[in-house]
Amino acid sequence: MTDLDLIDRKIVAELMRDATLPVAQIADKAGLSQTPCWKRIQKLEANGVLTGRVALADAAKLGFGLTVFVGIEAPDHSAEWREAFAKATDAIPEIMEVYRMAGEIDYLLRVAVADMIAFDRLYKRLTDAVPIKNITSHFAMERMKFTTAYPVDTLSR
Structure with a gap:
């Protein structure tokens, strides 16, 4: 840090x-x-503390009204599979974030799509691109809190 x-x-x-x-x-x-x-x-x-400056947009107004959190269990943990998975997720722009996890799932994805039909297309594209042991999807009904700002301490120490 x-x-x-x-x-x-x-x-x-x-x-x-x-x-x-x-x-x-x-x-x-x-x-x-x-x-x-x-x-x-x-x-x-x-120094890399500030990594970029962006405009935040309303996903629904851009036609991305459905947010899905997708849990992935890898069939193996080889470098080859990880590389193929990274390439597959990079190629799908609706996959907004990818995290390698500790615990029950190996990877967690945040996906933004228009609707269930668009999610099904994404699902098929991802599962056709790379073998996956198990995939679970959780559909967000309401975003109750959202921020991109980390809680930086601005009080004197």
Whole structure:
């Protein structure tokens, strides 16, 4: 973990909340002037603390009204299977996130699709691409909380 001072944590927290803020506003909230703030932002990017700036979109308004969490059990744990699985999931843009897990399932996927018909097409495409021991799907009925901002401590230590 990178050891960030209070000012860096404030800058990161503001950017996670709203990356469109002008540097002047971020600087003000962090207690800096613009130039030192901008230099810190560049350093945070260079050090990999800040990995990108994106716009968040409403999935339903873009036609992705169904979120599915898919648990995958691998038939084996070989490097070859992992590579084939990674290639297969990379090739399916509706698979938004892939995690290798500890516990009962080997991989957890977050999938965004239009509807059940689109999910069935994705399911077939994935299972045709790579052998899978077991697959379980959990359909989200309501998103009750969502954030992309980590709970960075912005209080003095």
